[in-house]
Amino acid sequence: AHVGLQARLMSQALRKITGSIGKSQCTVIFLNQLRQKIGISYGNPEVTTGGNALKFYASVRLDIRRIQTLKKGTEEYGIRAKVKVAKNKVAPPFRIGEFDILFGQGIxxxxxxxxxxxxxxxxxxxxxxxxxxxxxxxxxxxxxxxxxxxxxxxxxxxxxxxxxxxxxxGVAELDTNLDEDEIEIEEELLEEDE
Known part of the structure; x- marks a missing residue:
């Protein structure tokens, strides 16, 4: 009866809060889970819940997966995680990294x-x-x-x-040591533009 209700609500909510988030310079983190599409013979059968609005509005999307459990003897104390940057509007996307997440401590x-x-x-x-x-x-x-x-x-x-x-x-240094020839060329280009 309520097909697509969560997706519709997510879309409406994200439209309303996007402007406020930008003005307040806050970071909003959404955690989601993967589901399996049924009957997919090609492409990735994994899909996130809640429709496509979150994928569209997100500035950064990370795919985080456990690749190993860290143990001391028989006691588990953390995991080794592999992160793939699925989307990034603020830095280069599609990077991959690995790190340890320790229970009770973090990365x-x-x-x-x-x-x-x-x-x-x-x-x-x-x-x-x-x-x-x-x-x-x-x-x-x-x-x-x-x-x-x-x-x-x-x-x-x-x-x-x-x-x-x-x-x-590091601190980037500007190259202020231009040759006289380079300065003349730049002046000629400026004169041509006028």
Whole structure:
């Protein structure tokens, strides 16, 4: 009897609140679940509930999936998640990333730091050992994370080197050293425009 009611309500609500969200500079997060379409032989059979309005109005859409359960012995303490950026109006879309989500804590920043340090070559791994500038800093990922937690100055030093390698947080400099020829060409172009 109420076919498409949720989709219609979502569309009406999003039309009304979109302007207010932009003016207030707030972030609104919607969590949704996947359902399976029945009888789909081609394409992705997974669909989010609530119609297409949310897909349209969203600035960023992330597809987050658990790829591994993190355990200490038999005790589960977190998950390894893979994130695909399905839509992004504010940065490049279709990027993929992995990170640890620890129960009761959130995203493991030290785990992310170790992953990035290894990818950029700041920290190297041979077998189970992680090393920094030739010195072993931990056997196994968990011990290396613990080392970073116990020595925040060391972790910050590694983080700065990773940011430097990734060119994050640098200050862009303008090239003010133009040749006289370049200045003359620019002046000629300006005169042609007039």
């Amino acid at each position: 493991s920043t030290m785990g992310c730091l170790i992953d990035l340090a290894e990818q950029t070559g700041v920290v190297t791994r041979k077998g189970a050992w992680y090393s920094y500038e030739g010195d072993n800093i931990g056997q196994g990922r968990e011990n290396t994370i613990q080392r970073f937690i116990e020595d925040p100055e060391f972790a910050q030093k590694v983080e700065l080197q990773v940011k430097e390698k990734l060119d994050i947080g």
